[in-house]
Amino acid sequence: MKIQSVLGPVDTSELGQVLMHEHLTCADWSMRMNFGSRFYEADKVTEMSCGMLGKAAQQGVATVVDGTPVNLGRDIHLMRDVARRTGLNIIASTGFYYQEEPWLGFRDEEQIYDLLMGDCTDGIQGTDSKPGILKAGVARAGVTPLLHKVLHATGRVAAETGLPIFCHHDPSVHSGGEILDLFESCGVPANRVILGHSGDTTELEYLTAMLERGCWLGMDRFGFCDRDLGLEPRVDTIARLCEMGWGNKLLLSHDLAAYLAFWDSWETTKNSDYLHLEEDFTFIHRRVLPALRERGLEPAVVDGLLTANPRTFFEGTSSH
Numbered sequence: 001m002k003i004q005s006v007l008g009p010v011d012t013s014e015l016g017q018v019l020m021h022e023h024l025t026c027a028d029w030s031m032r033m034n035f036g037s038r039f040y041e042a043d044k045v046t047e048m049s050c051g052m053l054g055k056a057a058q059q060g061v062a063t064v065v066d067g068t069p070v071n072l073g074r075d076i077h078l079m080r081d082v083a084r085r086t087g088l089n090i091i092a093s094t095g096f097y098y099q100e101e102p103w104l105g106f107r108d109e110e111q112i113y114d115l116l117m118g119d120c121t122d123g124i125q126g127t128d129s130k131p132g133i134l135k136a137g138v139a140r141a142g143v144t145p146l147l148h149k150v151l152h153a154t155g156r157v158a159a160e161t162g163l164p165i166f167c168h169h170d171p172s173v174h175s176g177g178e179i180l181d182l183f184e185s186c187g188v189p190a191n192r193v194i195l196g197h198s199g200d201t202t203e204l205e206y207l208t209a210m211l212e213r214g215c216w217l218g219m220d221r222f223g224f225c226d227r228d229l230g231l232e233p234r235v236d237t238i239a240r241l242c243e244m245g246w247g248n249k250l251l252l253s254h255d256l257a258a259y260l261a262f263w264d265s266w267e268t269t270k271n272s273d274y275l276h277l278e279e280d281f282t283f284i285h286r287r288v289l290p291a292l293r294e295r296g297l298e299p300a301v302v303d304g305l306l307t308a309n310p311r312t313f314f315e316g317t318s319s320h
Contacts, residue, residue, distance in 0.1 A: 001315050004132040005063075005089045006079045015089065016062025018310035021166060021196060021220040022281065023257035024049045024066055024082060024090075027073040031261070039266050040259070042078070048274050049082045049258040056088075056281035063089040063310070064281075065253075067166055067196075069097045069135040071104075073261070076124040094119040095135030096150050098168065105146050113153040120161045132314075134158050137168035142175050143182065151179070155186030164192045164313065166218065171201040176210045190214035192316055194251060197221050199234050204241070211246050216313055222288055223256035223279050235288060238305075239295040247301040251309055252284055 002009040025045050032040045053064060068074040076092060083090040094116050096104060104112065119131055136154045138147055151167075158165050165188065167179055176195045183193055190213045198207055199219035207217060219238050225231040238250060256279070259269050274280075284306075292302050 003091065003314050004130045005083065006076065006092050006129040007083050007090075008128075010063075010089050012311050012315050014062075015307075015311055015314070017060045017306040018063040018065065019056065019061055019253045019281065019284070019306075020065050020194070020251040020310055020313075021067045021218055021253035021255050022064050023068045023072075023255070023260065024053075024078050025073060025075060025259045025261070026068055026257050027259055027261040029073055032073070037266075039261070041266070041270065044270050045259050046078060046081055046085075048270075049078065050085045051275050052258050052281050053082060053088060054086050055275065056285075057086055059282050059285040061088070061281070061306075063091065065091045065093070065133060065166075067093050067133075067135055067255075069093060069095045069137065071099065071101065072097050074124075076127055076129050080127065080129060091132035092124060092129060093133050093135035093166065094124065094131040095154050095165075096137070097135075098137035098139045098147055100144070100146055104150060109149050109153045112150060113156055116153060116157045117160070120157060120163065131163065134163050134165045135168075136165055138170070138175050138179055139168070140170045140173050142173055143178050148182065151182050152186060155183040155188050158183070158192065159187035162316075164194070164316065166194045166196050168196045169198075171195075171198050171203065171206060174206055176206070176215070177213070180210075180213050180215055191216070194218045194313070197255070199237065200229055202229070202233050202237050204237070207237070207241065208244065208246070211241075211249055216249050216251055216309075217241075218253065219250050220253035221255045222252070222283050223254035226279060231287060231291070235291045235295070239292055239297060242292075242297050242301050247297070248304065248309060248312070250305055251313065252288065252305045254279070254281060254283060256281060
């Protein structure tokens, strides 16, 4: 089966090890256009992305899913350039994040649907690169009226194109059921949906309830162990779910960016020792996989988190 990478279709048998949710950059286009090098330098971000993702490739990673939605600064030219330079398969997303903004708030659903469908049928930003996955986001406020409209448009595109969906969600407010219901109302089965950032909780009752619906769980914030829930609770939750028989429905990633412009200043980022960070795109290989093995998980289960599971997800062959 073929899926779209930024440089063209890739057979799922060639995906290899996959990081299912990363970002080359999240850097607002309005800030970039207005403040230039005070906020962003394209050549340096490309250099950093290639260097950091090149280290992941040395660990065995072959494919990176860039989960940057349109309104967090998605940059298809950066993705294409990095894919060429590193040899990695990079899969782009299309969709919108969860912020309330007038560009979406005052736009009707049909227009949002048409914009997303255009990416899928015509290519992104004047290129022939098409998305391999759709992106949506629901935050702590839950499915607001704006997000209901945006997610419904996204679900319609998914149903018509066959693309799967990654949905950012906050497990602390238990919004997963409502998200799955909404997508299912559009004709998108749960096995085509990832509830992202599910690793931010240790609440097994909620996580297993979502798994029983048939969706996938993104255990994909290992780049934030020093800010939020630590490494050990995250690993323990994955190990416990695997012991319960759910290891084939979990997807690993870091949710990192070479330049994440939410809180890091450009000056700080570009002058950092970015090739020698503790939490980088190799953190899962260096810290997470060994920790899972130490907990006695079978090697095939551990290896499948980065290989078999992403392939099965993209092929859409699993229901539970």
